Amino acid sequence: MAKISINLATGSLQQEEIIVGIDLGTTNSLVAYINPEKNPQVINDMGRGILVPSIVHFNEKGDALVGNEAKEFLTTDPENTIFSVKRLLGRSYNDVAAHQDTFSYKVIDDDKESLVKIKAGNRFYTPIELSAEILKELKSRAEHSLKTPVNRAVITVPAYFNDSQRQATRDAGKLAGLDVLRIVNEPTAASLAYGIGLDPSEHKTIAVYDLGGGTFDVSILAIQNGIFEVLATNGNTFLGGDDFDRAIVHYWIESNKLKEAELQANPGLMQQLRLKAEEAKIALTTQNIYNEKLGDIWCSITRITFQELIKVRVQETLDSCKQALKDAKLKTTAIDEVVLVGGSTRTPYVKQQVADFFGRQPHDQINPDEVVALGAAIQADILAGNRSDILLLDVTPLSLGIETMGGLMDVIIPRNAKIPTKAGRQYTTSIDGQVNMKISIFQGERDLVKENRKLAEFDLKGIPAMPAGFPKVDINFLLNADGILTVQAVELRSGVKQEIEITPAYGLTDDVVEKMLVDSITYAKSDVAQRMLIEAKSEGEQLVYTVERFISKNGQVLDEEETKITLVHIEALKAALQDGDKDLILKKADDLNEFTRPFAERLMDLAVSKAMKGKSVD
Structure with missing residues (x-):
């Protein structure tokens, strides 16, 4: 090695x-x-x-x-x-x-x-x-x-x-x-590519407009002393260049008077039209007209028509920009630089609209895909330490997290996170009436906590007795500049709180950290396989518990045949849990889920009908 x-x-x-x-x-x-x-x-x-x-x-x-x-x-x-x-x-x-x-x-x-x-x-x-x-x-x-x-x-x-x-x-x-x-x-990376933020004395506010094939987002960043702070972000995860292609396809369908039945009978034709539309969109970045044939279909469109077709979608992106600026409490005049990211920003109309909105020419010299x-x-x-002009903040050398069901490590602060830093996650109980929760804190890179280093453990006591899944416990990690870790657990419904302070330096040598990092890569595949099996088992066991509890409490909403088939599915899932095959467990859990899904809806309908009759419902 x-x-x-x-x-x-x-x-x-x-x-x-x-x-x-x-x-x-x-x-x-x-x-x-x-x-x-x-x-x-x-x-x-x-x-x-x-x-x-x-x-x-x-x-x-x-x-x-x-x-x-x-x-x-x-x-x-x-x-x-x-x-x-x-x-x-x-x-x-x-x-x-x-x-x-x-x-x-x-x-x-x-x-x-x-x-x-x-x-x-x-x-x-x-x-x-x-x-x-x-x-x-x-x-x-x-x-x-x-x-x-x-x-x-x-x-x-x-x-x-x-x-x-x-x-x-x-x-x-x-x-x-x-x-x-x-x-x-991504916006930080795009800024670095243009050299923005590399000078530690630089103070700038920038907007990064990212329009890809399927998603759009805009980020407003403040850069000071080489630190990038996200002031606001907005966007639409289902808006992008694919929508431009679809608009062209629909235009061609209408102009060629193609019938819906004809298109449904030939799904390959729709795919060919989409590919032609993408070709047209790219061509119109440099020319004013695209004129081709696909069999007997004329695929013709001008740049002006294309701009009209995409006008509404481009306006949606500008509305997102407006909202991001509002969230950041800034006006467009406060933006020093605008950076374009994503292949769809090559469209001249998009580029012009962004320039008009921000009142300045955006950076587009670098290929927006790259x-x-x-x-x-x-x-x-x-x-890698190859740029002596850049000051790097201290980072935590190993991940910090807690133990979850099945002995898994759930990372809260990942290795290489800048410090000071704060991160948290929400958890819940796995059994009815659970009033205490043991919180075990570990440091390391492996998926199973037994392979990592235990730092501390404490109990969050006094959680109100509620059904499994109802309590909401926030666990927050705060790592200060001196490497002191404070872990706080709060049950949100009751306000029950507990915290502990840990010094995670405790004599870890370079060799120990090195071995932990190398092992995490060496055993990554087997670790993930074990993690997925444990997660599948935990979910399968939880599902068996939930369905058995449903039958014991609400068996009256099922007929004899439904109860019988449900029990067969439960036994099949239990057998899979014994067998220990991850995919088999997930398959049997999926089968049980699919079969029992209508039962909860039926119970809800009964409850609603009882309530409508003025009767109380337990």
């Missing part, structure tokens, strides 16, 4: 090797590095293109194809071809239920509060696993192109990503075999 030295002050590895910057996008992803001339450069491995479509296809054997090869299966095998996975990262089913119809694959609803799973073939995947497949492809391309191992990376995320989404991105990197040195906000990855590469170079 190669010896790796670690600087505890920065938490960064000191070995001379390339650290890449990765833009993990909703539509496309790409990777960049600092070349020998000390300039950021995107990687185009074997001429396969810079942009890797963020699409994963699984064949019958369960093998994954990523990128352009996977894109071909969007129309031929949509159920096993996963796209826009970034929208699912760190999300529960509740978060995405309203958009279920936009996905051609099955997003599993086994517990509205737990993180989503995606079914492909007979396997169940988490968004973390799917994102890891995309990151593995980027890692592989970088290694092939640079002819050197790539084990460390900086990965970008939208400014509005919450703690859970950031942690999911970090976990995906780990599963792909990457030591994720820092999660960086600007975030290039900025991430610059951030990676800073972390």
Whole structure:
């Protein structure tokens, strides 16, 4: 094993090797590095293109194809071809239920509060696993192109990503075999690519307008002493260049008087029209008219017509800009710089509207598809200690978190987080009437707490006795500039509070930290497999408990046959739990969920009808 030295002050590895910057996008992803001339450069491995479509296809054997090869299966095998996975990262089913119809694959609803799973073939995947497949492809391309191992990376995320989404991105990197040195906000990376914020004496307020293929967001940043602070962010996760393409397609359908029945009978035609529309959109960035034929269909459109078609959607983005400025309590005159990100900002009408709104020409000199990855590469170079002009704040060298069900480590402050810092998460009870909660604090990078270092433990006592899932316990970690960690737990309904102060330095040597980091990468795959099995078991056991309790309390709403089939499903899930096969557990849990879902609705209908008759309901 190669010896790796670690600087505890920065938490960064000191070995001379390339650290890449990765833009993990909703539509496309790409990777960049600092070349020998000390300039950021995107990687185009074997001429396969810079942009890797963020699409994963699984064949019958369960093998994954990523990128352009996977894109071909969007129309031929949509159920096993996963796209826009970034929208699912760190999300529960509740978060995405309203958009279920936009996905051609099955997003599993086994517990509205737990993180989503995606079914492909007979396997169940988490968004973390799917994102890891995309990151593995980027890692592989970088290694092939640079002819050197790539084990460390900086990965970008939208400014509005919450703690859970950031942690999911970090976990995906780990599963792909990457030591994720820092999660960086996309607008921060874009600013760095333009050199904004590299001068510590610089004081600026900037707006980053990011219009991609499927999403839009705007961020207002304040930059002072090299620190980027997000003042406000706004946007629409379902608005982008794809909407421009759809507008052109609908225009052609109307102008060619194409019948709905004709289009439904030929789904391939719609896909061909979409591809033509994308071609037209790109052509209209440099010319005033596009005039082509698709069989007997005239695909003709002028730039002026195109601008009219997208006017409403572009105005929606400007409304978001207006709201972001309002939230930041700023006027457009307070904005010093505007940066354009995302391929859809190439549209001249978009560029002009943004310039008119902010009253200044935006930065668009760098390819808007590449600007975030290039900025991430610059951030990676800073972390590598190659830029002496940049002052880096101290960071925590190892992740800090608590133990959750099944002995899992739930990270609250990830390694390399700048200090001082504060982060928290909400938890609940798993059994009815639970009045105490044991909170165990750990430090380390492994998924199972037994592989990490225990720092402290305390009990939150006096939680009011309530059904499982009702108490809401906020656990907050506050790490100050001296490395002193304060952990506070509060039950929100009752106000019951407990806190403890820990000094996490306690003599960790460089060798110990180094071993913990190397082990986290070495055992990433087996750790994640164990974590997913434990999570599946915990969810399965919780489901059995919930359904059995429902039958004992509300059995009268089921007929004899329904009760019998429900019990068969429960036994099948119990057998799967004994067997210990993650996918089998999730399959049996899904079967039980699907069968029992109508029962709760029926009970609600009965309660409502009783209430309507003026009777009291227990």
